[in-house]
Amino acid sequence: MAYQERAVKNYRRIKIFMIPYGRQSIDKDDIKAVADVLRSDWLTQGPAVKSFEQALADYCGAKYAVVTSNGTTGLHLAYLAAGLKKGDEVITTPNTFVATSNMLLSVGARPVFCDIRLDTFNIDETKIESLIRPKTKAIVPVHFAGHACEMDSILKIARKHKLVVIEDACHAIGAKYKNKKIGSISDMTVFSFHPVKPITTGEGGAVLTNNKKYYEQLLHFRSHGIRKDEHGFNVMHGLGHNYRMTDIQAALGESQLKKLDRFIEKRHEVVSWYEKMLGEVNDIILPKELPKNYHGWHIYVIRVKDQETKLPLYKHLLKNGVGVNFHYPAVYSHPYYRAHGYKNIQLDNTDVYHDSCITFPCHTRLTKFEVGYIGRLIKQYFHK
Numbered sequence: 282m283a284y285q286e287r288a289v290k291n292y293r294r295i296k297i298f299m300i301p302y303g304r305q306s307i308d309k310d311d312i313k314a315v316a317d318v319l320r321s322d323w324l325t326q327g328p329a330v331k332s333f334e335q336a337l338a339d340y341c342g343a344k345y346a347v348v349t350s351n352g353t354t355g356l357h358l359a360y361l362a363a364g365l366k367k368g369d370e371v372i373t374t375p376n377t378f379v380a381t382s383n384m385l386l387s388v389g390a391r392p393v394f395c396d397i398r399l400d401t402f403n404i405d406e407t408k409i410e411s412l413i414r415p416k417t418k419a420i421v422p423v424h425f426a427g428h429a430c431e432m433d434s435i436l437k438i439a440r441k442h443k444l445v446v447i448e449d450a451c452h453a454i455g456a457k458y459k460n461k462k463i464g465s466i467s468d469m470t471v472f473s474f475h476p477v478k479p480i481t482t483g484e485g486g487a488v489l490t491n492n493k494k495y496y497e498q499l500l501h502f503r504s505h506g507i508r509k510d511e512h513g514f515n516v517m518h519g520l521g522h523n524y525r526m527t528d529i530q531a532a533l534g535e536s537q538l539k540k541l542d543r544f545i546e547k548r549h550e551v552v553s554w555y556e557k558m559l560g561e562v563n564d565i566i567l568p569k570e571l572p573k574n575y576h577g578w579h580i581y582v583i584r585v586k587d588q589e590t591k592l593p594l595y596k597h598l599l600k601n602g603v604g605v606n607f608h609y610p611a612v613y614s615h616p617y618y619r620a621h622g623y624k625n626i627q628l629d630n631t632d633v634y635h636d637s638c639i640t641f642p643c644h645t646r647l648t649k650f651e652v653g654y655i656g657r658l659i660k661q662y663f664h665k
C-alpha cells in the first residue's frame with residue numbers, strides 16, 4: 282500500500298497518472314487466438330467469423346448473430362434491415378452516444394427524443410406512447426450503462442402500434458432483463474466491441490435477431506448486396522456496404538466472450554467497493570440495480586444533489602488523476618443537431634442529468650486501492 286501511495290504521488294508529479302474510466306482486459310489466451318488466425322489462410326470471411334457468430338447467438342440465446350466492423354455499422358445495418366427510410370420517425374433516448382441517432386439520420390429517418398428516467402437514466406417508457414404519430418416506425422431503447430430498459434412495457438407499446446424494436450445494447454452485452462440475456466428479447470439487438478465496452482475486438486460490433494428475414498437482410502447489407510447464384514457467381518441485388526468483421530477480430534471476440542461473465546462479476550465487485558466507500562456520503566446519489574435486472578456496469582454514473590457542485594468536483598477529480606467523464610451530453614444539444622431542427626427541445630430529466638451527473642472509472646482492471654483513492658477524493662471534496 283505504501284508503495285502504491287508513493288507511486289500515485291510520483292505519477293501525479295510527472296503528470297502521466299490518470300485512472301481511465303474504462304479500458305480493455307487482454308490476456309495471453311486472447312493474444313494466442315489472434316496469432317493463430319494470423320498464421321492461418323483466412324484473415325477475413327473465414328471460419329473465425331462464423332464461429333464467433335455462433336458463440337454470440339448461443340451466449341445470448343438468440344437464433345442469429347451477424348458481426349460487423351463496429352457498433353455504428355451494426356446500428357446502420359439494423360436500421361436498413363428494418364426498412365427504415367426517409368420520412369419515418371423513430372423514438373429514442375437523448376442520453377446516448379450520437380451514433381444511435383446519427384445512423385437514423387443516415388437512412389433518412391427522423392429521431393424523436395423521449396425524456397429519461399432519473400433512477401436508471403434510461404428512456405422513460407411511460408413517455409413513449411404520447412410521441413407516437415402515423416409516421417412512427419420504430420423504438421430504439423439504449424440500455425444505458427448496462428442497465429436494461431423496461432422492455433416488457435416497450436414491447437407492449439410496440440406490438441400495439443406495430444413498431445419495430447431495435448435495442449442499442451452497446452453497453453449491455455452480458456446484462457439481463459428479468460433473467461433474460463440482452464440480445465434475445467426484441468426484433469434486433471446491437472452490440473459494440475470497442476475497447477471500453479464489456480468485451481472487445483479492437484473495433485467491432487454485432488446484430489442479434491431471432492427473425493430469419495431480418496437476418497438475411499443484415500447479411501445482404503453487410504456485404505455489398507451481393508449473393509452467390511446457383512453457379513457460384515457473385516450477383517448484386519441491392520445497394521449494400523462493406524461492414525464485415527475480420528477473422529483476426531472475430532478470434533479475439535470469441536476468446537473475450539468466454540471471459541465476459543467473469544468480467545461482469547468483477548465490475549459488480551468494483552461497484553460494491555464504491556458503495557462501501559460512498560454509501561454514507563449524503564451529497565451524492567449512487568446508481569442502483571433495479572430488482573429483476575442484472576446490471577452490466579459498463580460505466581458508473583454518480584449524481585450530485587447540489588448541481589453547483591458538479592463542475593468543481595469534476596475538476597477536483599481530474600486534477601488528481603481520476604479520468605472522470607460525462608456520458609452523455611443530450612444528442613439534440615450538439616451543434617449539428619441544433620442546426621438541423623432540434624434547437625427548441627427541452628426535456629426536464631435530461632436537463633437534470635446533464636447538470637448533475639459524472640461518469641466514474643469502472644472496469645475489470647480497477648483495483649480496490651484505486652477505488653479507495655477516488656472515494657477519498659470525493660469525501661475530501663464534500664467535507665472541506
Ligand SMILES: *Cc1c(COP(=O)(O)O)cnc(C)c1O
Binds near residue numbers: 351353354378380484
Ligand atoms: C459505443 C457505442 C456505440 C457505437 O459503437 P462503436 O463500436 O464505437 O461504433 C453506439 N451506441 C452506444 C450507446 C455506444 O456506447
